[in-house]
Amino acid sequence: MAVKNLSEIPKAYNPAEVEDKWYTYWEENDTFHSERDDGKEPFTIVIPPPNVTGMLHMGHILNNTLQDIYIRYKKMLGYNACWVPGTDHASIATESKVIAYLKEKGINKFDIGREEFLKHCWEWTDKYGGIIIKQLRKLGTSCDWQRQRFTMDDHYYQKVIEAFVKLYKEGLIYRGYRMVNWCPASKSAISDEEVIYKTIQGKLWHLKYPVIDEQGKIIDHVVVATTRPETMLGDTAVAVNPNDERYKALIGKTVLLPLCEREIPVVADDYVDIEFGTGVVKITPAHDVNDYELGKRHELEFINIFNDDATTNDNVPYDFRNMDRYDVRKKVVKRFDELELLEKVEDYMNSVGYSQRGDVPIEPYLSDQWFMKMDDLAKPALDLVKKGEIKFHPNHWIKTYEHWMDNIRDWCISRQLWWGHRIPVWYHKETKEIYCDVTPPEDIDNWRQEEDVLDTWASSWLWAQDVFTTEEDQKYYYPTNLLVTAPDIIFFWVARMIMAGEKFMGEVPFKDVYFTSLIRDVQGRKMSKSLGNSPDPIDVINDYGADALRFTINYIAPLGQDVLFDIEKCEIGRNFANKIWNAGRFLLMNAQDIELDDSLKDKHIDFADEWIQSRFQNAIKDLHSALDKFEVNQATKIIYSFVWNDYCDWYLELIKNQIYSDDKEIKSAVLTRALLLFEDMLKIIHPFMPFISEEIWQLLSEREAGDSITKTGFPKYDESLINESAEEEIDFVQKVVAAIRNIRGEMNIPPSKQIDVLIKGDELSENQSKYISSLARVKKLEASQNVVKPKASASALAKGAEIYVPLEGLIDLDLERQRLEKEKNRLEGMLAGVSKKLSNEKFVNNAPKDVVEREKAKKADWESSLSKINVLLAELN
C-alpha cells in the first residue's frame, strides 16, 4: 500500500472544491443505481415527493439527509439499497401558481380552456420541476435518479385511475351533494385535512329579529348573536333550546327576517347552548355545518347565497348582490344599525378555518363532490399499526394516528381544478347514466367526462407501490423498508398510503416510519417565508459545506422533538469536517517519505493500538444499536466523540512518539495501522458525511476508476478486539495526565516548562511512562510504592495513586491548599452520602447485592482517598 503523493494538502478543508466533483463522479459511475437482484436483500426507501415546483427548505434537508444516511449505511452493510426519488404534481399548489402567472399576462384559464391551460402547467413543470431535484444533489443524496418518478407520469397516472375505478366499482367511492369546505381562492372543494384553524380576533354581532303574529304584526324581538352577520341573508330559521324557559313561548312562532323580509320559523333543537350568547341562534343551513345538520332535521329551506368565489349571488336582495363576503358583512351591519336592529357588538376570539393552500377563510358550501368511504379502509390500516407490523418512531404517534382513524370521515377527493388526474367518469348526455372505467366509453360523443380532478393525496397515496413500473420490480422492492417524513402529513399521506398498501397490495407499504423533527428558528418559531427566518439551504451549503450541514442538523435533531436551527450551529459540522480533514492530513504528510507495509501492521503493537481498536469496536457496536433504534442524533454523537476525543485527542497523540521515531520500521508499522483504522473510520463517517469521507478515502491510496467508499463494506464488529485491560491502562494514563495538567493550570506552570513527576503507586509499564511523560511534558517520571513526597510539591490523586509534582520555588501554598481543600470537600460530600446509605439497614437488606457491594467499594475507595488528602494537607502546614 502506498499513499498518494501529495505536493500540498490545504490546511483547511474546502468543501466547495470537492463536493460537486464527487457528486458528478458518483453519477457518472452509477453509484446509486439499483437493479433487481434476487441474491440480495433489498432495502428500499421512497422519497416523500416534494412539490414539483417547490424549492428546497430546511425541512427537506433533515428529511433527506436521514434517508441518505440509511440508504448509504444499508448499502455498505450489503443490502441492495434503492432510494426512489420523484416529485408530486401538487394539483392545487401548482395550479394556483400557473393561474397567478397567467393572470399577469392577462390570461384567464377559462378563456383558454382546459387543454391549453394544461400545456401551461406542463411548461411550468418542465421549467421549475428540475430545481428541487438539482438542489437535492447538492446535499449529496444517493437517490437512484434513473428511477425518478412524477405523479403525472403515464404509468403512474394510469395506476391512479385504476385505483379509482376499482374503488368505485366496489362502492367505496360515491358522488354526493354535500356540504364541503370550499376554498374561494382556488374555487375548489378541499378536504377536512386541508383546513387550518386559526384563532382570530373577531366580533360577535347581536342582531334583533322581529317576531310577528299570524297577521304579520310585529309583536316582539329576539336577539341572535353571530360572528358572520352576512350569512343572515341565507337564514331560514331561528333556533332555541327546547328546555330554555325564556324562549318556550317562542317555539313555533314566526320571525320576519330583516332585509330579506322573509318569514322564517322558530324551531327548538338541543344543539342550541342555553348559556352561549343570547340563547337564540340564527340558522343558515347552506353555509354552516351545524346549521346544515339542523336544517336537515327540521326540513328547512337551504338557500345558497354565494358564488364559487364567495361573492353574493342572486338569492340575496338586490342591493346586496355581487359583493365580496366581507363587504356584504359591512353593509348588512350598517343596515341593521340604521334600522335600529343592531343591539350590540362585542369583541370575540374566534377560530376560523382557513384554506391551507389559498390562505383565505374557507366557506362551508353545498356542492356535488366525489367522496371516498373511509370506514372499511381505515380499520385494517389501523390494525396494522396497532399490531406493530408498521412501527412508528417515535411510537407515540400511534395515538395520534389511532385517534384520527377512529374518528375518520369520508374523504372529499374531487377538486374543481384541471391540473391533476381527471376523474374517469362519464355522464351520458341524454340518459344521465354514469360510466366509470379506465377506458372511455366507445360512443364517446354521447358522453361528457367529469370535469373534476382528484385530490393530490388521492394520487400520492399510491407512491410506495407504483413508483415501481414493472411487476417484477414491484414484487422485489415492495414493501419498502423505511419511510422518513414530517409528522404534519401523517393523515394526508402516511395513513392513506397504509390504506392503499393494504387495499391494493394486501401488504404494508413500509415497515418503519421515522417522523422527523420540525425545524424552527432559534426563537422557536416555525420557519416561514413571511417571517424570513428560513435560511436557503443552498446558501448554507455554499458557506459551510453539505457535509457540515448534514452532520449539524442531525447532531442537533433529537428524535421526535423540534429542532431550533441557527446557521451558526453549522460550525459544529464544519469544525468537525475540518478536524477529520486535518487528522487525515497529518497521517498523509507523515506517510509521504516512508513505505507503508501491510505486513507490518501487527508488529510493534502496544496497548495504545489495542486500546483504540477496542474503542473503535465499541463505537461500531453502539452505532449499529443507535441506528437500529432510529436514534440518529445519538449515532452522530458516537461518531463525533470517537473521532475527536478517542482518535484525535488521544490516539494520535499517543502514537506521535512512534510516528517521529527514527526507526523506519516502527514508523511504518504505526502509520500503517493508523491509516488502516482511519480508513475504517471514514467508512463509518461516510453515511453521515459522504463528500469528505470520499475525498479523503480517495487520497489514502491509488484507487481504481469508478471505486468509491460507498461501495466498500461497513467495518464489521469484531468482539475479539474488545480489550478491557488496554482500556483500563489507558484510562489510568488519561487520569494521571489530566491530574498533572490540572496542576499545571492551577499553578500557572507554562506548558513549555518541563516538570518532574513522582507517583506513589504501582510501577508503570514502559509504555505508560512514555505516554505520561510526553502528554504531560514530564522530564523525569518515577513511580513506585516507595515514593516519598518531596517537600514543596503539588499533589493529586488518580485512581488511588498519589501524584507529586515538585515545585520548589514555584509552589503557591495557598493555591495548593485550596486545590486540596476542594478535593477534600468533594470527597467528604460523597462519603457522607454513601455512608448514610450503607448505615440504612433497609438499604442493605433490600437493595440488590451487587448494588450494596458497589456502594461499599465506593466508600472504601473514597475513605482511602480522603485520608491521603488529609495527610497531604497536614504536610502543607
Place this chain on the structure above:
RNA sequence: GGGUUCUUAGCUCAGUUGGUUAGAGUGUCUGCUUGACGUGCAGAAGGUCACAGGUUCGAAUCCUGUAGAACCCACCA
C-alpha cells in the same frame, strides 16, 4: 373541550428497564506560535434536574396534582 410532547448548566440538548460523583456541545474565564488542525490544544468556573405531594431502602427517572410552553384534533352561533 379531548389528546400528544416538553420544562435538567447562560444557551441548545443527552441522561436507555429507578442504583457510579447528573453529562456533551456552545458561550464565559485562564493559559498556549507544543513539528494535523486557533475551524485548534490544555485547564477552570457554572445545575435545589419547573413546583408540590406520593410510591420506594433509594427518584432527574415511576405515580398524582399545580404552573408554564409547543403542537395536534374537535369546535363554540
